[in-house]
Amino acid sequence: MTRSLLAAALVLLPAIARGATPEPVVLLTESQRREIAVVVRAEAELVPLEPLIAGLGVQLRPNAANASLGLSFQGRDATLYHKKSLASVGGDLRLLSSPTLLENGSWLIPVDAVPRLLGPLLGVRSEWRAASRVLILGNVTAPRITVSTFVSGDAVRVVFEASEKVPFKVEQEAGRVTVSVARDIVDTAFTQQRLTGGIVDWVQWVGGRGNVFTVTPGRRFGEVQYQEQESPARLILDFKAPATAAAATPPPAATKPGAATPAVPSPTSPEAPSSRTIVIDPGHGGDEVGAIGAGGTMEKDVTLSIARKLRALVQNSLGYQVFLTRDKDDVVALDDRTAVANNYKADLFVSIHANASRAKGAHGSEVYFLSYQASDDDSRRVAQAEGAIAAPPADAPLGTDLSLILWDMAQAEHLEASSALASRIQEEIATVTGSEGRGIKQAPFRVLVGAAMPAVLVEVGFITNSEEEKQLLSDAWQSKVAAALLRGISRFEQGRGDR
Ligand SMILES: [Zn+2]
Structure with a gap:
């Protein structure tokens, strides 16, 4: 320079x-x-x-x-x-x-x-x-505007219809005609339309403060006339080919001859669906057996079995790439499990566990996402059993919201999505386990801290409850749980666009 x-x-x-x-x-x-x-x-x-x-x-x-x-x-x-x-x-x-x-x-x-x-x-x-x-x-209503087009051999009619009387304003500019509506807001589902025949090429919603629509004339455009109607409130634009209509000669006489036609943005083509990746984490493994039921059932076996079933379901019905943090009876460190998900740049991380409690009556499923502060004493005990992160710094000022201390951790920016994922999974798994009232919980699980994507931990049932221990071993019940997890995941995925 x-x-x-x-x-x-x-x-x-x-x-x-x-x-x-x-x-x-x-x-x-x-x-x-x-x-x-x-x-x-x-x-x-x-x-x-x-x-x-x-x-x-x-x-x-x-x-x-x-x-x-x-x-x-x-x-x-x-x-x-x-x-x-x-x-x-x-x-x-x-x-x-x-x-x-x-x-x-x-x-x-x-x-x-x-x-x-x-x-x-x-x-x-x-x-x-x-x-x-x-x-x-609040419940503020806006005039609703629909756009229709009618193409004939030598004319194109563009009709703007409003749900109530609105001040339409028409302006002719170099290479285009704009229609604006002087209201704070309007509602329209119209985005854009490409027309053939050469008289009008495009009708587009531009929006902005003026609530602007544009009509871009084509090479056969001659003149435009417009009229307004009441009840229904309509603005009608008639674009015509030149009166002499020598079909082969193209004199594109817009209002200002010689003025450059502004570039028209090309229509947005829907992008090819990007492949999504999910990492499923079967809790525990190897010597680290997890919780054990009275009948000798080990948590590590149940979690692997459900994880494999879930993998098949996600691959088949969502077409996602799926990786397990372990696919055999191995010890895998908690931090390594998250590292697997981060390395694969996974879009979701789901850790599967089965619960233990000294209280014989404890039963049902629970779905967790990360927080420094456990939602309640039981949640704190669950996190202790599954591997918790260190206690919050002792010098944290009194009254500090402990969830804010997580701010520096990888999971922080995904907490909201994680809570949404937890909700969807909880709603679905509760229909299998009958734990509707439990809601989602938060606790300081170490396996979730480093996850750079929405991440949840699911306790599918209590292995220490003899009734549930039998269920956890049943192939049919495991399949039901895996199907519920799939429904929760796919509902979360469908809702992603809304957030
Ligand atoms: Zn566990």
Whole structure:
């Protein structure tokens, strides 16, 4: 780079930074519309909490000792932490795109995290529409717009129909016609359509603040006329070939002859389904036999048997690559099991175990994901039996949310997905084991800490319960459990796109 170019670049940079002040966010609730200024910190856009919850009756409990903020609304709770990209809502951890901040006594929330925090807290629908910069809190309705096209020999009709009267605005630009709708938000399922015949090539939804659709005329385009109708509210655009219609001659007389036609983005083709990988971890092995039942059944054998059944099911019905951390009666260190999953760049890690308890009546299945703090005493005992991570640092300040200490560990950024995976598996396995009421649990399992992907540990039943020991040995029951695990996994996989 020459000196003068470098100088120019240095001059430009601050200008870009200054120009980066984003437009305010529009907050839409059922009763009002408010503009809220955003601030930018470390390239993230944040909005102040106060105007979002003004007048709603949310109770706030600032905690200066650990720089957190508790929020309560109609029996539901949430906690924000200064400088943490993690919040808890109704007891569930929520990962945020950037940290919440406490600045000059005011809490700032990443704008895209508002729906995940305030939606569940307030018990309302919430959505952040980045393109139109609109935050929705509550049952806000938007006009619904459908697009239809009709192609004939020398004309193309494009019809925009709205579910209520909206202000359509039509503009002709170089090489395209835009239709915008001056509303904060509109709903449309339309994305784009490629037309043949050469009069109109494309109709596309661009969105953005102006809720813009574009129509790109083709080589045979001559002129466009439009009209509006009421009930139903419609805008009708008629694109026609030139009146002389010499079919072979292509004079593409758009509004401004000679103007360059903007590049039209090519239609997005659905990507080929990427191959997914799952690592299944049969607990224990070799001399490390795990729990033993009164009848002599060893946990290590049950876990391997279920893991093999699950492998076959996942391969056959999901077509995934599946690896086991052990496929024979071997000792494998806990950390090595996670390393297998990380080496294969697995998308999911499922560790299979069978439980033990001194209480003879203890029964049923449990599904865990990682936490420093065990959900209860039983969970802590289970983690101790299966290999727990060291106790939290003694110098952790009182009141520190221990789940936050996990922040530096590989599993941290997958905790939310892990909890979702645990939920899906729990819901399915409970139908086999009759443990519906148990819910998912958290405990500090060493085998989950280093997993760089959603990871859960499943206790399929109590080997120390004589009834369940018999079940655990039964081939039919093992198959049922494996099938339930498969259903849980595939439901989690189907839901991935929603998160
Ligand atoms: Zn075990």
